[in-house]
Amino acid sequence: MTSNTMLLLKTLLKSTSDINVLKFSKDKAKRRYATNSLIGQGVLSIVILIYATLLSVSLAKSNQATIIPGLCAFILIVMPFMFTLFKANGYLFGFKEYDMIMSMPFSVKSIVSAKFLYMYIKSMPMYVFVSLSMLIGYAVGGCLNVGSFIQWIIMTLLIPVIPMVIATALGALVVKIGAGFKYKNIVQAVLIAILILPVFFGRFFVENTMRNDELDAVMNSLADNVNSTYAYIPVAKWFSEAVNDGVLLSFLLVVSFSILIYVLFIIILSKFYRRMNSQLSASAKNTKYELTSQKQKSMVKSIAFKEFKRMTGSSTYLLNAGLGQVMTFIMSIALLFVKPEVVISTMLQGAPIEASMVFPAIPILFYFFLGMVPTTCCSPSLEGKNYWIIQTLPIDPMDDNKGKILYNLCISVPFGIFATVAASICFKPSIIDAISSVIAIISLCVFATIFGLRSGLKHRRLDWENEIEVIKQGMAVSMYIIPHMISGMIMMPLVVIISKYLHSVAATMLILSLIAWVLTALSWKGVKKYTPSH
Amino acid sequence: MLKIKNYTKIYAGDKKACEDVNICVESGDIFGFIGHNGAGKSTTIRAVVGVLDFTDGEITIDGHSVKTEPMECKKITAYIPDNPDIYENLTGIQYLNFVADAYGISSKERSDSIKKYGDLFEITGALGDLISSYSHGMRQKVAIIGALIHKPKLLVLDEPFVGLDPKAAHTLKEIMKELCSNGSAVFFSTHVLDVAEKLCNKIAIIKGGKIIASGITEDLLGDKSLEDVFLEVVDNDK
Numbered sequence: 025m026t027s028n029t030m031l032l033l034k035t036l037l038k039s040t041s042d043i044n045v046l047k048f049s050k051d052k053a054k055r056r057y058a059t060n061s062l063i064g065q066g067v068l069s070i071v072i073l074i075y076a077t078l079l080s081v082s083l084a085k086s087n088q089a090t091i092i093p094g095l096c097a098f099i100l101i102v103m104p105f106m107f108t109l110f111k112a113n114g115y116l117f118g119f120k121e122y123d124m125i126m127s128m129p130f131s132v133k134s135i136v137s138a139k140f141l142y143m144y145i146k147s148m149p150m151y152v153f154v155s156l157s158m159l160i161g162y163a164v165g166g167c168l169n170v171g172s173f174i175q176w177i178i179m180t181l182l183i184p185v186i187p188m189v190i191a192t193a194l195g196a197l198v199v200k201i202g203a204g205f206k207y208k209n210i211v212q213a214v215l216i217a218i219l220i221l222p223v224f225f226g227r228f229f230v231e232n233t234m235r236n237d238e239l240d241a242v243m244n245s246l247a248d249n250v251n252s253t254y255a256y257i258p259v260a261k262w263f264s265e266a267v268n269d270g271v272l273l274s275f276l277l278v279v280s281f282s283i284l285i286y287v288l289f290i291i292i293l294s295k296f297y298r299r300m301n302s303q304l305s306a307s308a309k310n311t312k313y314e315l316t317s318q319k320q321k322s323m324v325k326s327i328a329f330k331e332f333k334r335m336t337g338s339s340t341y342l343l344n345a346g347l348g349q350v351m352t353f354i355m356s357i358a359l360l361f362v363k364p365e366v367v368i369s370t371m372l373q374g375a376p377i378e379a380s381m382v383f384p385a386i387p388i389l390f391y392f393f394l395g396m397v398p399t400t401c402c403s404p405s406l407e408g409k410n411y412w413i414i415q416t417l418p419i420d421p422m423d424d425n426k427g428k429i430l431y432n433l434c435i436s437v438p439f440g441i442f443a444t445v446a447a448s449i450c451f452k453p454s455i456i457d458a459i460s461s462v463i464a465i466i467s468l469c470v471f472a473t474i475f476g477l478r479s480g481l482k483h484r485r486l487d488w489e490n491e492i493e494v495i496k497q498g499m500a501v502s503m504y505i506i507p508h509m510i511s512g513m514i515m516m517p518l519v520v521i522i523s524k525y526l527h528s529v530a531a532t533m534l535i536l537s538l539i540a541w542v543l544t545a546l547s548w549k550g551v552k553k554y555t556p557s558h
Numbered sequence: 559m560l561k562i563k564n565y566t567k568i569y570a571g572d573k574k575a576c577e578d579v580n581i582c583v584e585s586g587d588i589f590g591f592i593g594h595n596g597a598g599k600s601t602t603i604r605a606v607v608g609v610l611d612f613t614d615g616e617i618t619i620d621g622h623s624v625k626t627e628p629m630e631c632k633k634i635t636a637y638i639p640d641n642p643d644i645y646e647n648l649t650g651i652q653y654l655n656f657v658a659d660a661y662g663i664s665s666k667e668r669s670d671s672i673k674k675y676g677d678l679f680e681i682t683g684a685l686g687d688l689i690s691s692y693s694h695g696m697r698q699k700v701a702i703i704g705a706l707i708h709k710p711k712l713l714v715l716d717e718p719f720v721g722l723d724p725k726a727a728h729t730l731k732e733i734m735k736e737l738c739s740n741g742s743a744v745f746f747s748t749h750v751l752d753v754a755e756k757l758c759n760k761i762a763i764i765k766g767g768k769i770i771a772s773g774i775t776e777d778l779l780g781d782k783s784l785e786d787v788f789l790e791v792v793d794n795d796k
Binding site for chain 1: 604607608609610611628629632633635636637639642643644645646647648649652656657659660661686687688690691714
């Protein structure tokens with residue numbers, strides 16, 4: 025690593041660090057935001073640590089400690105791959121300070137290296153937490169010694185480089201392909217989604233094939249799955265061999281392969297980097313536009329349209345906020361062509377559950393996807409430096425909120441209704457049950473939208489360097505997504521139990537809708553509280 | 559110092575942004591680059607400073623090719639974009655140190671430069687604050703100080719006077735003159751024709767990506783004002 029790379033890397037880290045803000049900012053709101061952000065990251069790390077420790081200790085207790093290294097390597101490959109695909113392009117291409125950095129005496133190689141390493145360091149704590157948790161389980165299983173401990177730590181730091189390089193290379197390829205199109209952002213988002221979906225659904229199916237009643241069976245199933253991944257992911261095998269069997273060659277293979285793939289990637293990308301950024305940052309101006317009659321829209325519709333243009337204008341935003349819709353749509357289409365038994369056997373492998381029991385959980389499942397990242401959550405922060413436009417125009421801040429709400433409802437409710445209707449065609453419930461499910465999904469979409477807006481307004485951050493900071497790592501999204509995931513996981517079995525107890529899907533759905541509306545009302549109070557008065 | 563020879567930039571879809579642009583900036587020149595919005599000024603400037611790839615032609619700085627020897631060029635050049643996007647969460651002094659590190663400037667030299675230009679632009683007292691708390695003009699001043707810190711042989715500026723207060727604008731003009739009297743060269747774009755007329759010894763006018771007038775200011779203007787000449791050549795080129 026050259027000194028220039030180090031200098032750039034250090035500056036990048038400093039310029040996006042909350043600690044620098046705490047140290048130098050005199051703005052109380054900014055300092056509070058930075059403190060909350062640090063606390064949020066700490067809480068998230070603790071949650072990950074506890075979850076991964078519980079999983080690994082369970083494995084150790086059921087005498088499966090030897091599969092922990094392989095599982096750990098598998099996670100260290102899949103997680104970075106997924107996360108990097110989502111954000112690599114935002115970090116590497118078209119960033120705000122590109123002109124400044126490129127005009128300074130830094131080689132392209134130094135810039136690409138610094139940007140990649142920045143991405144690596146920013147995401148590394150999460151992977152380290154997962155790995156350390158697995159290491160605890162491995163130690164509980166009594167397999168740990170000094171040699172395997174050292175190898176484990178070194179390989180933990182190196183393994184994520186491989187999937188990150190592959191994901192970044194794929195991301196760069198997508199940028200290269202997309203740059204040739206007029207609607208390059210949409211093309212890029214679609215291509216990335218095509219890359220992500222198989223991994224996402226693959227993970228979903230792997231997880232569900234492990235759900236059996238008996239703990240031992242679960243663990244055996246997990247062991248089989250981990251072993252079968254070795255054929256496709258040799259790095260997981262090398263990790264396992266190095267730690268379990270002390271095979272030095274496997275350890276050296278991990279180290280050399282990680283470094284080699286990184287060096288090759290930097291050399292290759294550096295050759296095309298400036299040309300790719302040139303294609304992205306500059307485009308021919310269309311001078312042939314002829315002014316025709318313009319339509320007047322209401323303020324709320326106009327803001328909703330602005331939100332639409334913002335989303336389609338950024339592949340990162342489009343991908344993160346639109347992936348849930350794509351997944352819901354794919355599942356809906358699948359539901360139209362498969363029998364309920366197939367859905368149940370796929371989701372719950374062998375569990376003695378009838379179609380009528382599963383159906384009430386369907387709206388929650390779709391809510392889970394459709395509400396993953398509501399645009400209302402990111403949009404207040406994404407105004408960024410353009411916020412002055414909203415502030416200085418005669419727009420009631422509540423109209424701005426309503427426009428944002430309208431847009432998110434437009435991209436979630438139709439998908440929710442379509443998915444629930446598709447599920448109804450598949451599961452064939454009564455008309456009343458189907459209608460009540462549609463009401464439930466609409467209610468949940470409204471809740472996700474309003475709760476997202478509450479979080480977006482409360483944790484609004486306008487001074488971001490790169491939009492990925494507020495789309496993927498922002499406080500607003502983090503403080504929304506944790507309760508969203510937890511509530512989804514709690515609600516899914518809960519509605520199944522309530523429905524069984526009440527013997528009525530319709531009544532369960534109406535109770536669910538009622539809860540959603542109560543939570544919506546509470547969130548709305550927050551929206552009003554955090555809406556600034558211009 | 560700066561030679562742009564047959565520079566052509568073609569975007570995807572064969573749309574020409576700039577075509578056969580030829581410019582020569584000698585040491586000691588203050589060269590004004592004038593044109594409508596979208597005429598190709600920023601595209602040319604970004605190619606000169608190595609930010610934008612270009613399709614054809616050659617750009618050299620002090621004999622070094624921008625394409626094949628970018629590092630040699632960058633070491634002696636400084637660039638100030640029209641809207642300086644500098645790291646918001648760094649303090650002014652942290653940013654200036656970053657730039658000084660990038661150019662390998664010694665502690666003594668950087669301290670002197672920062673003190674000199676910080677005082678001239680009356681921003682020294684604010685250098686400990688985060689850039690995110692700065693006004694547009696203050697960011698512009700920090701970007702200018704960053705550009706001057708390594709005493710560049712070629713200073714390239716895109717609309718440098720936008721957002722500067724009158725005193726800072728005057729200071730910048732004096733600095734540009736001082737740099738040129740020391741053998742450096744300044745190449746800048748501007749819409750402020752009065753400034754260009756008084757400040758520049760050479761001027762080029764670009765329209766639709768082509769240079770339509772270029773030369774020594776006195777020869778180009780004769781007894782007319784730059785505004786008259788600009789409007790005349792731009793209208794005649796329709």
